[in-house]
Amino acid sequence: MKDLDLGTLISVFQEMMGPLFWLLLLVAIGGLVAFGFVFLREGKLEGARLIRSEIIGVIGGFVALAIMAWVTESGFTDAGGPVDWLLIGVIWGIGLVGVTVLAYAIQGVMTIRRS
Amino acid sequence: MSKLTPSRHSSSEKGSGGLNRRDLFKATAAGAVLASVPLAQKESQATPVKTSAHIVIAGAGAAGLSVASRLAERFDGAKITIIDARKAHYYQPGYTLVAAGLKSKGYVTSTTKDYLPSNIDLIEQAVQEFDPEGNSVTTASGQKIKYDYLVVATGMILDYAAIEGMDTDRIGQDGLGSVYHSPEKAEATWQAMSRFADEGGQGLFLRPATEMKCAGAPLKYTFITDDYLRRRGTRKKTELVYAAHNKTLFSVPIVNEKVRMLYLERDIKIIPDRVMTGIDLSRKVGVFSTPEGQEEIPYDFVNVIPPMRAPNPVRYSPLAWQTGAFAHDGWMEVDKKTLRHERFDNIWAVGDIAGVPKGKTAASVKWQVPVAVDQIVATVDGKTSDSFYNGYTSCPLITQLGRAMLVEFDYQNNLVPSFPGVIAPLEELWITWVMKTMALKPTYLSMLRGQA
Numbered sequence A: 001m002k003d004l005d006l007g008t009l010i011s012v013f014q015e016m017m018g019p020l021f022w023l024l025l026l027v028a029i030g031g032l033v034a035f036g037f038v039f040l041r042e043g044k045l046e047g048a049r050l051i052r053s054e055i056i057g058v059i060g061g062f063v064a065l066a067i068m069a070w071v072t073e074s075g076f077t078d079a080g081g082p083v084d085w086l087l088i089g090v091i092w093g094i095g096l097v098g099v100t101v102l103a104y105a106i107q108g109v110m111t112i113r114r115s
Numbered sequence B: 001m002s003k004l005t006p007s008r009h010s011s012s013e014k015g016s017g018g019l020n021r022r023d024l025f026k027a028t029a030a031g032a033v034l035a036s037v038p039l040a041q042k043e044s045q046a047t048p049v050k051t052s053a054h055i056v057i058a059g060a061g062a063a064g065l066s067v068a069s070r071l072a073e074r075f076d077g078a079k080i081t082i083i084d085a086r087k088a089h090y091y092q093p094g095y096t097l098v099a100a101g102l103k104s105k106g107y108v109t110s111t112t113k114d115y116l117p118s119n120i121d122l123i124e125q126a127v128q129e130f131d132p133e134g135n136s137v138t139t140a141s142g143q144k145i146k147y148d149y150l151v152v153a154t155g156m157i158l159d160y161a162a163i164e165g166m167d168t169d170r171i172g173q174d175g176l177g178s179v180y181h182s183p184e185k186a187e188a189t190w191q192a193m194s195r196f197a198d199e200g201g202q203g204l205f206l207r208p209a210t211e212m213k214c215a216g217a218p219l220k221y222t223f224i225t226d227d228y229l230r231r232r233g234t235r236k237k238t239e240l241v242y243a244a245h246n247k248t249l250f251s252v253p254i255v256n257e258k259v260r261m262l263y264l265e266r267d268i269k270i271i272p273d274r275v276m277t278g279i280d281l282s283r284k285v286g287v288f289s290t291p292e293g294q295e296e297i298p299y300d301f302v303n304v305i306p307p308m309r310a311p312n313p314v315r316y317s318p319l320a321w322q323t324g325a326f327a328h329d330g331w332m333e334v335d336k337k338t339l340r341h342e343r344f345d346n347i348w349a350v351g352d353i354a355g356v357p358k359g360k361t362a363a364s365v366k367w368q369v370p371v372a373v374d375q376i377v378a379t380v381d382g383k384t385s386d387s388f389y390n391g392y393t394s395c396p397l398i399t400q401l402g403r404a405m406l407v408e409f410d411y412q413n414n415l416v417p418s419f420p421g422v423i424a425p426l427e428e429l430w431i432t433w434v435m436k437t438m439a440l441k442p443t444y445l446s447m448l449r450g451q452a
């Protein structure tokens, strides 16, 4: 295995998803920026909102797994070794963290706009 | 959670560019998956070499297009011409998924022009004659094209005519399958195999005795058929027979052993030293040569894989090996490390046409192209290159729907895993299946554009 550079990765992702790749990147960056904005503005993590977001996030993790199963026409019942369970964990984790951050940011922005 | 329904063909399964639900969803786990794609080395990003040389590339398939894209970046002022009569581009590694009923033929079909850099001339004709002494090629219409450097990337031909009684028009009917033929026939093969999986009977699988592209593909398709039979409850009334062309299933001993054990476990009967020479489509029997003479093997479903050879213009030209194992089928006589012709030092072969001991896969193309391009650029620049091809080949060997083994090896039959300790080479894993179904095609297309 030789070097795997960023240009290659971007190219492969673009082939995989087309323009959607950039859209998702924007959503991810937008979500993080909004989260940072809400956090700085409020000066703390809002407990009740965080728990609500985490609950939505957990669902997000499972949705991520369901999506993977659909796209690859297979699923976690096909796991054959430790690395498969790791992959399943990573997919679930990405879904969880991504959706939690987004949900927290959206709720935060809505609260700030209302006040 | 595995849910494989027979016809999950969706129009959304086309290449890049389209914004559809499926694409959206792919994003979710793409990061995790992509970290697992074997990516070849990138050539040194040096400043382009100034030259007025004319470089001709014969063949615009996986290898020809990848070479064209990279050469276009590495030269300043060069004239690059690529010659191929075929307007369509086929992502052949996807044929197996089409014949498994998981993808439609649209998944593997695109056009050559989609991948061609703008500063390259395309001549939509076949090369009919190679004249390496005169430094020219002649196309089917008689157009003579002179070159300073030549890259031959014509791939191979499937010699169906060598199988007596074979009629490719009948693929898809009466239990006749042939995954290799084309996207259309891969789809027709799926229909025949699916009917067989409903009814059971005798399934016959084989490979030719010649060199072949993706030697894992015949084995994969046997595994896939076995899995469908089990899922549809017909495996018990079915006999699966694999007719091996010699005493092995795969040329790499350690992989051979693993597949042999898996076949034993799945109750797939191996009969060695059988080479298909004919087929009787109405009686549904395959005719095989064996050390004891001719033998007939009946089938209810068969996956015919014909002998593979160099296209005639190469095979009957001075470019071909003149002696040795590669001479009969006309593979090009190149140095196995530099891919440069042994007798004509301004000619290279890349991809399936190269007469080298390993590597008739798209994965090999990915590793060969940067080497050949480095060698060509260095030669044009009056230098030498220390970029060499080690025989790297890889094959995601599907062992059931949802699992595959990532088999990677080199000229010496060494396993060369890209992720040692993480993705075990001889283990049936979901992650390898995920790679095959999600990441390989985008990586392949990036390769065509010279970006992977």
Ligand SMILES: Cc1cc2nc3c(=O)[nH]c(=O)nc-3n(C[C@H](O)[C@H](O)[C@H](O)COP(=O)(O)OP(=O)(O)OC[C@H]3O[C@@H](n4cnc5c(N)ncnc54)[C@H](O)[C@@H]3O)c2cc1C
Pocket (backbone or CB within 6 Å): B058, B059, B060, B061, B062, B063, B064, B083, B084, B085, B086, B091, B092, B093, B094, B095, B096, B125, B126, B127, B128, B153, B154, B155, B156, B179, B180, B213, B214, B217, B311, B313, B350, B351, B352, B353, B360, B361, B362, B363, B364, B365, B394, B395, B396
């Ligand atoms: C069923 C199947 C499964 C496969 N599975 C895998 C896999 O899992 N992994 C993997 O890595 N690889 C796989 N492969 C192999 C892979 O597709 C090939 O190795 C790869 O396409 C080789 O690239 P190439 O450019 O040499 O040949 P090709 O891609 O076949 O292109 C050759 C081109 O040359 C052109 N040509 C032919 N003759 C002439 C002429 N006289 N003049 C001008 N042009 C000419 C043809 O029209 C064609 O466009 C599979 C192949 C098949 C068929």
